Amino acid sequence: MRKGRASRAIPAEALAEWMETFRRHCAERGLAVTHQRAVIYRALASSDEHPTPERVYEQVRAEVPSISLGTVYKSIRTFTEAGLLREVNPLHESLRLDADLSNHHHAICVRCHRIQDLPEEALEPVRWRQRPPAGFRPERTKVEVLGVCAACAGNQ
Amino acid sequence: MRKGRASRAIPAEALAEWMETFRRHCAERGLAVTHQRAVIYRALASSDEHPTPERVYEQVRAEVPSISLGTVYKSIRTFTEAGLLREVNPLHESLRLDADLSNHHHAICVRCHRIQDLPEEALEPVRWRQRPPAGFRPERTKVEVLGVCAACAGNQ
DNA sequence: ATAGATGCAAAGGATTTGCAACTTA
């Protein structure tokens, strides 16, 4: 994991625009725009390292030393539920295992987290159009199709 | 999440073959083939639900009531490190966040878990060849390119 | 003024670890 200050390769105006969007979204959903929330959102929007809550806490504490880790967690959850933020890893609550080592993909239910196998042939092979990031050595490509499974769709 | 007995749509002979492979792999790596390990591996290889360690524990306890959850965790880790088993979610240790809601993909380092963005145009669009699983309503498709990042490749 | 947000501390779940007793090769 890289250390140091993480900054998205995005100009200050774009960040300003995101902060504006942030304020609007909060207003639309009746979320108070507190100092803490603004700082937390800014830390997230200006980072390209896909940080953990702990890492966000570190960054934010530099600006608001009295902030608590609990507030960071609560804000992140609020933002995620409001659709302002996304989890990179929808299945992070617990380890999920696969004894099938052949190449295949997964269909993941965003509601119940059921995972169904997709045979490799179910999808067109993934191909590069551009070059991979400099120095990155690709080994394996997985596709996750996120959606709603039959059971969850049936439950309304 | 489905309840009940999960069974992969694989005939008994294939399972027998997997168990044989399992024994061979254990032998190759100097891993003892204990009753517990065999039962744990069988539970995993015969399931299509991508179970959690807790779920494996439930299934295995039906056969070996005295087994401990710790042993299940230790065996799973041993199997994963030996390459007999794969984690569906390599990033499950902690929540990772993304404020960029536009469609894009990720390059994930399997060593340090660094996540780099891949713009959507970096890859050919993912297309279905076959039909999605019955009743599954796809919403979004994510590609994860797993590999080794520049920093980790440099460290040997 | 009031609903909602914060900070703190305690609780809860997932996973790992230490160690003595037991198995496998």
Next chain:
DNA sequence: TAAGTTGCAAATCCTTTGCATCTAT
């Protein structure tokens, strides 16, 4: 028999919760 594995309990890490105090609307 020696090295490795198990079961148990305690420890650790990540995340949520309860509650009194404070703040944005």
